[in-house]
Amino acid sequence: MAEIITFVLIPAVYLVALGAFIPFVPAIAALRGLALVSQLLARYGTTVFGVLYRRTPEFQTLPPYRPQDEEVKAYRNYFFGPGFRDLRQLLTLARRSYATTVGDAFRAVTSRQFAAPTRSRAVTVPYGVALYLGLCLGAVLAPPLIGLLLILHASVLALLTVGARLVAGILRTVDRAFLAMRRLRTGMLCPHCFERVPYPAYDCPSSTCRRRHMDIRPGRYGIFRRRCECGRRMPTLLMLMSRNSRLQAYCVHPHCGKPMNTDAGHMREVVIPLIGGQAAGKTQLMAAMLLSLEHAAANGGPALTLADEESDANYQVLREVLHMRGHTRATQKALPRAHSFVLGRNRSQRLVHLFDTAGERFVDRDDTDALRYARAARTFVFVLDPMAVKAFWTTMEPAPGPLLDRTLGSTVDPEEVFARSVQAVAAMGAPLDRSRLAVAVSKTDLLTEHGLAPARAGDSDDTRTWLCEVLGLRTLVQAMDLHFREVRFFRTAAVANDEAGVDASVTGFVEWCLRA
Known part of the structure; x- marks a missing residue:
């Protein structure tokens, strides 16, 4: 009887129970497969959060982006490299997570249902087989879903990258357009x-x-x-x-x-070089120009702001010299640094550079080659000292009184200075035929004291005639007309006082030089 129960009845009952269990196998397998898919998707979400946000070491499979080039000391924009680097890290970590999760699930079933079950293997093995089926189903279904998420991630990243690069290109174009509007192409x-x-x-x-x-x-x-x-x-x-x-x-x-x-x-930049021989009066004229603009700004004219500390410090010294009616020291032969100031308000602002260069550089060709700033100028100032012309001392008769001090005049012939400087500027590529020239006849305050100045101070034609007929500079004047689109002659006196500011002759001269 015992043998019948052991070898016949129990197997029969087990087979009946197993037969009753089999219909539940698909449901068990489906639930286990769904659980595995959910677990894999949750792990993928954690990986995405870690790679994109947390960025802790366990989510880093590649070295982080660091500025490597000595010339570039900034981090890359996310859509110019780091985004696809994160995508590669996400792909690597997702693959590792998939293998680890599926492997752990199979090992857990093997251990609990087959190797070391807590119940009889007759009960755990069929259940383990059902779980195996579910794990196989989940392991097959999860990769396409994760792949779709990766494809979606890559597509969004690609679209954002294209958009970011397009925006960067548009901004660069807009920036170039703004520079072109300011004539800074x-x-x-x-x-x-x-x-x-x-x-x-x-x-x-x-x-x-x-x-x-x-x-x-x-x-x-x-x-x-x-x-x-x-x-x-x-x-x-x-x-x-x-x-x-x-x-x-x-x-x-x-x-x-x-x-x-x-x-x-x-803002738009304006370059105005002052050309002239040694001691022709360029530095004092430049100081008078700045002082004229300062007085104009105080009386409702365009605002004037020195562009940097060095320009401001130099101007303060020169202004004091003008007020004392003193003489500035000779400009150093070293390459000049621009005296820069901002003129105007809001959209009408201009950054103006005045270049005061040592007169010696206009005599030696090797020195004039260094004056590269002239390429950017469209208005030139030629400071002409009448006392540097021989005819001034031989043909003009001074008025009674103290004689004019010869030591105050320049020792360099204006025709020589003009010829060499124009030749050098033209060789640098400056479009002289599209540029203007302001000829500033300097030291007319001294000439007026001795009755030697032209009759009408503000008349360009009268000053031109005076240079041609009295000083014999007709050849020089013709050369100016030949090289420049427009030439205007001014009598200037670089003097100042506390009440009236600078001499009236400087005001009109400055307005013409800064006219658009």
């Missing part, structure tokens, strides 16, 4: 080396960071903002820099690297 003028700078370099605005960024325009290192290696953000466009948040600009040429005007690129 070829760049801004460096007041030290006189080269055109397509786009300045800028220092990080952080007071504790000294990193210099060579090209901050929209691109791989930022669209609207660039993030410095120190973490500080900085604008990528000139039009995003307000008056109070403008960054210090620097020349990008390797032989220079000096600071440029803070207003460089934000």
Whole structure:
């Protein structure tokens, strides 16, 4: 009887129970497969969150982006490399997570249902087989779903990358258009080396960071903002820099690297070189020009602001010299630094560079070749000292009284200065035939005291006739008319007083030079 129960009845009951269990196998397998798919999708979501947001070491399979190039000290924009790097990391981690999760699930079933069951294997094995089927089903169904999510991620990333690069390109185009409107197509003028700078370099605005960024325009290192290696953000466009948040600009040429005007690129630039022989009066005339603009601004004219500390310091010294009716020291032969100022308000602002160059440079051809700033000028000032002309001392009769001090005059012939300087400027590529020339007859205050000045101070034709007929400079005047589109003659007296400001002759001269 016992043998019948053991070998017949129990197997029969087991087979009946197994037969009753079989219809539930699909449901068990489906539920286990669904659980595995849910687990894999949850793991994928955790991986996405870790890769894109947490960025802790366990979610990093590739080294993070760091500024490697010494010239680039900023982090890349997410859509210019890091985004696809994250996608590669996500793909790698998703593959690892899939293999780990599926493997752990199969090992858990094997251990609990086959290797070390807590109940009889007659009960656990069929259940384990059902779980195996479910795991196989989930392992097959999960990859297409995860693949779809990866494809969706890659598609969105690709669209955003195209959009980001398109926006960066549009912003660059808009920035170039703004520069073109300001007549800065070829760049801004460096007041030290006189080269055109397509786009300045800028220092990080952080007071504790000294990193210099060579090209901050929209691109791989930022669209609207660039993030410095120190973490500080900085604008990528000139039009995003307000008056109070403008960054210090620097020349990008390797032989220079000096600071440029803070207003460089934000407004139209005007370059006015003062040409003349040694002691012709260029420096005092330049100081008188600035003083005239300062008085005009105080009386409702265009606002005047010195563009940098060096220009302001030099101007303060020159202004005091003018008020004392003294004589400025000779300009140093070293390459000049522009005296820069901002003229006007709002959209009418202009960044004006006045260049006062040592007279010796206009005699030696090797020296004039260094005056590269003349290429950017469209208005030139030629300072003509009548006392440097021999005919002045031989044909003109001084009025009774103290004789005119010969030591106050220039020792260089104006015709020689003009010929050499025009030749050098033309060789540099300056379009003289489309430029204007203001001829400033200097020291007319001394000439007036001795009755030697032209009759009508503000008349260009009268001054031209005086130069041709009295001083015998007809050849020089004809050469000026030949080389320049427009030539205007002015009598100027670089003197000032506290009541009337500068001499009236300087006011009209300045207005003509700065006329658009």
